[in-house]
Amino acid sequence: MSNKTFTMIKPDAVANGHTGKIIDDILQAGFKIEAMKYLQLSRAQAESFYGIHRERPFFKDLVDFMISGPIVAAILEKDNAVESFRTLIGATNPEQAAEGTIRKKYAKSIDANAIHGSDSDANAAIEGSFFFSQFERF
Ligand code: GDP
Numbered sequence: 001m002s003n004k005t006f007t008m009i010k011p012d013a014v015a016n017g018h019t020g021k022i023i024d025d026i027l028q029a030g031f032k033i034e035a036m037k038y039l040q041l042s043r044a045q046a047e048s049f050y051g052i053h054r055e056r057p058f059f060k061d062l063v064d065f066m067i068s069g070p071i072v073a074a075i076l077e078k079d080n081a082v083e084s085f086r087t088l089i090g091a092t093n094p095e096q097a098a099e100g101t102i103r104k105k106y107a108k109s110i111d112a113n114a115i116h117g118s119d120s121d122a123n124a125a126i127e128g129s130f131f132f133s134q135f136e137r138f
Contacts, residue, residue: 011069
C-alpha cells in the first residue's frame with residue numbers, strides 16, 4: 001500500500017469551470033497536493049499515457065477528448081491513496097457513480113468523466129513519473 005496517487009482533472013471539467021471546486025473536494029477529503037501542473041497534452045502524449053487502451057474501440061475518442069483542452073495533473077498524498085481516491089471520484093460511468101463523488105457531481109458521460117485516478121500503486125508511480133520527473137521513484 002502506497003500513500004501516493006496520480007490524478008488529472010480532465011478537459012471537460014476544466015472547460016466547465018470545475019477545477020477549483022474539484023481541488024477543494026480533494027483537499028477536503030484529506031489529500032495533500034505534492035505536485036500540480038496545468039497543461040494541454042499532445043496527441044502523442046495522450047496516446048502514450050492511455051497506451052494500455054490502444055486496442056479498445058473507444059481509444060481514438062478517448063485521445064481526441066483528452067487533447068481537446070487543458071488539463072490539471074497532480075500527485076496526491078494520503079494514507080491508502082489509490083483506493084481512497086478511487087472512492088472519492090466514483091465509478092467510471094457517472095450514471096453509476098455514488099452520490100457525492102466527483103464524477104457524480106461534475107461528469108456528464110463515460111467519456112467526458114471529469115477526472116482520472118490511478119487504479120493501482122504501480123500505475124500511480126508510472127503515471128506520476130509520466131508528468132513529474134522528480135517523482136520517478138515513489
Ligand atoms: P477509469 O480507471 O475509471 O478512468 O476507467 P478505465 O481505465 O476503464 O478507462 C479509462 C478512461 O477511458 C475512462 O476514464 C473514460 O474516460 C474512457 N472510457 C472508458 N470506457 C469508455 C467507453 O466505453 N467509451 C468512451 N468514449 N470512453 C471510455
